[in-house]
Amino acid sequence: MLASALMLFVELALIRWTSSNNLYLVHLTNFVLLASFLGIGLGFLRAHATRDLFPLAPVLLAALVGFVLAFPVRTGTGRGGSWQLIGLFGMPPLPRPLSLAVVFLLTVGVLMALAQEAARAFASFAPLDAYRLDIFGSLTGIVTFAGLSFLRLPPLGWAVTAAAAFAVLLGRRVRGWPAAAIAALVLMLGAESMLGTYQWSPYYKIHTQELAGGLVRIEVNNTPLQTALPVAEIRRSSQFYFYPYTYAASRRDVLVIGAGTGNDVAVALEQGAQRVDAVEIDPALIQIGRDRHPDRPYSDPRVITHVDDGRAFMERTNRRYDLILLALPDSATIVTGQSALRLENYLFTTQALERARSLLKPDGTFAMYNYYEPWLLDRYANTVRTVYGSAPCVQLGPSYGPRQQAVLTLRRDGSTGGCTTTWSPHGTALEPSVDDRPFPYLGTRSIPSFYLWMLGLVLLASVVLVRTVVGPLRTMAPYVDLFFMGAAFLLLETKNVVQFALLFGTTWAVNAAVFAGVLLSVLAAIEVAQRVTIRRPLLLYAGLLAALAAAWLIPQDALLGLSLVPRFLAAVTIAFLPIFLANLIFAVRFKGVGSTTVAFGANLLGAMVGGSVEYLALVLGYNALLVVVAVLYGLALLTGRRHLVAARA
Structure with a gap:
């Protein structure tokens, strides 16, 4: 049971941790899952081999952690200030094929060594008795990792948990290289957890950086996410936050999906909202906004926060709104290592937008904005047109490389509130995504x-x-x-x-x-x-x-x-x-x-x-x-x- 629990715990931890440090894996986490299944299968097939591989497990795991830390892949600024992928100390990252190959092979090796230990115990029981114990162990691994996620413990907590299980299972075999590797594993993940201003939510590795004037810049999984700005600064430098209110008939009751650290909530309050339902899937981002946003929007009694998935919140609520805003809901992670589904994919289907429309008051307004590439803007605008029967108002902001700020707005009755710039496709508009195939990207x-x-x-x-x-x-x-x-x-x-x-x-x-x-x-x-x-x-x-x-x-x-x-x-x-x-x-x-x-x-x-x-x-x-x-x-x-x-x- 302990060997099976450790095996699944390490698998889940690797799926989560590798993608937080290597952007090549952000939307390929089932790559690590495939490597894990291959390794576990090989370990079971080598159950009766003479060579005992289990003492190599902590050594290979420490090597994998060391490689990922030494050769990270993150977003940074290159020459001319453009965004690009960089490695440690701003150096170029390893080529993607090489980086993925090393991660794959080391993951296979780690899980193969872990699985052989489980398989040798497995073979000593009757088939269904062994299978039952394996399932009990797997449940233990899932519950343990879920518990650490709930407590928002950093990778140091994961390392200590794994180290304790290694020590028990290795027994006398823990001497020498295995002991050194376990210590190195705890030290490396301890350094990552304790040094710098990192915190770990159930979804992201979050880095906060203090800027001039007490502002806070947020990065998640090595990618810039947002900066918590006062409304006065938003009005000066980021006018697009106000675009959804330009043609809104009323703004008394507002729903913000993707509330983050609170910029959109602060703008809604400044625009006269009497109630704001702020929905954000990540509890850590709401806490950062509560503690460190200059305007403290989450402390306002008019704001009700909901730590929830945006689509799920819309399906459960029966409240009606004057304005529903999809505010930059563009995640940097996927649901799980077992699907290609990103956290926000179900927000952009025709069924999701139909549900949003049903929650609007008769003169209510729907709006969504982000930094879109032209083809993605066309897809979303076409989805809005499919749901409302008319083209939405489109307001464009500055471009950032191939992406451009854009706000799509439309009232419940399909009118644009006097907007004269309605969307027209650049070419053949892409079909909307649907719940059965929710892949807008x-x-x-x-x-x-x-x-x-x-x-x-x-x-x-x-x-x-x-x-x-x-x-x-x-x-x-x-x-x-x-x-x-x-x-x-x-x-x-x-x-x-x-x-x-x-x-x-x-x-x-x-x-x-x-x-x-x-x-x-x-x-x-x-x-x-x-x-x-x-x-x-x-x-x-x-x-x-x-x-x-x-x-x-x-x-x-x-x-x-x-x-x-x-x-x-x-x-x-x-x-x-x-x-x-x-x-x-x-x-x-x-x-x-x-x-x-x-x-x-x-x-x-x-x-x-x-x-x-x-x-x-x-x-x-x-x-x-x-x-x-x-x-x-x-x-x-x-x-x-x-x-x-x-x-x-």
């Missing part, structure tokens, strides 16, 4: 070439590493069906992560709850398989197909229309019934395997392939992943049908 229905290259090289490296480390691939031939089950289950889990993000918010708490729910469903399946003899496993496949069909047919809008409790019950049933049945199929099959570690390793390698197939959602949408899941379980049925006969006998 993807220009067309395609998988970007960089992703394809990355996935191709990852899969090629996987084949080479499996062949080199484990030997002939034919050792896994008896477990091809478990390989397909692993790929299908990862896709099913990904679909549930994004489904719950839509229904309940893209918050870290929702994601942790979903992962815990998945593991509890797995645990329930194990207990049923232990206690009930299932003589006709084929019926489980039929039940799984029916559950997948129901999940595919029931529209997401139908669930969003329910109140909170019925929505939760419906979502849990639709999401976790297929997971339960899928794991019951796996548990029945796993119960009779000859080599638990090879079988489990094949299943984990299949999960890594499933993580690659997930990118089909960029083209087909997330609901289509259920069809892929059904096909993969069909392949599992075909390749493992002889085991169904054995189970019946």
Whole structure:
């Protein structure tokens, strides 16, 4: 249990931490997930190898942490004052292929060494007993990391937790290099945590910098985010903050989504708002604004703060507003290492803007602004036009490289309040994004070439590493069906992560709850398989197909229309019934395997392939992943049908 808990804890910590220091990974965190699955699969396949790899785990982990700290990738100013990627001390960063290759290989090595320790214990139990203990350990790892996130502990807290687990598991093996590596790990992450003005929220590494006049500049994950400015300075240097109010018929009740440190809230108060609902997903940013914004907008009794996902808040509230403002909701992170979904993606779909429109008073105004590239401005403006039936008012500010400040405004009735500059597309307007395919930053229905290259090289490296480390691939031939089950289950889990993000918010708490729910469903399946003899496993496949069909047919809008409790019950049933049945199929099959570690390793390698197939959602949408899941379980049925006969006998 402890080995499994440490394995999952380190995986989650690496997904979170590497992307906060290396901008190459900000929107590629499932890159680290794929490396983790490959490493865990290799570790289980090497369970019976003579060489004990576990003492190398802290050494490789310290090497990975040292590399990322020595070769960070951050945003900085280059010659001429333009923004560009820089490394340590302003030097050029390592080339992206080299940086990603080193991170990938070291991550594989760390997880392989950790997994071998878990696998050796795994092999000493009956198959389902081992699987049960592994799930208990995984739950412990998730709960521990979620708890540290809730407490907003910096990486030093993560390092101390991991160091304690290493010390217990290593026992007498902790001497020499492993001990030195554990100490180095704590020192390096302790230095990052204690030196400088960093704090760690559940989403970001936040750096605050004091500027002249007592102003505070905020960076998140090595990228500039905002500066907390008094209204007088905003009026002088950043007029676009006032653009949404130019054509607003009324400004009494205001909703600000993406409130950050409070600039938009301060402007709303200055413009006469009597109530401001300030929604910000990151509690640390609100706290910084509360403590350090020059105008102290969050201390005003007219302001009600909501630490929540913007889309989720709109779905839950029934209050009506004179002005709804999407204020720079452009995150520097994604929901989880298990999807390509950024925190704000569900704010920009047609369904989200329709919900925002329904919350406006009859003469209410909707506005959104950011620094847009021309094609992205066209997409958002076209989305607004699709929802309201007329083109929005567009007010442009200064350009910053390819991006330009722009504010889109429109009243509930589709009028522009006298604005004479309405939007017209630069060319063919891009189709709006929708809840099933919420990728506003993807220009067309395609998988970007960089992703394809990355996935191709990852899969090629996987084949080479499996062949080199484990030997002939034919050792896994008896477990091809478990390989397909692993790929299908990862896709099913990904679909549930994004489904719950839509229904309940893209918050870290929702994601942790979903992962815990998945593991509890797995645990329930194990207990049923232990206690009930299932003589006709084929019926489980039929039940799984029916559950997948129901999940595919029931529209997401139908669930969003329910109140909170019925929505939760419906979502849990639709999401976790297929997971339960899928794991019951796996548990029945796993119960009779000859080599638990090879079988489990094949299943984990299949999960890594499933993580690659997930990118089909960029083209087909997330609901289509259920069809892929059904096909993969069909392949599992075909390749493992002889085991169904054995189970019946």
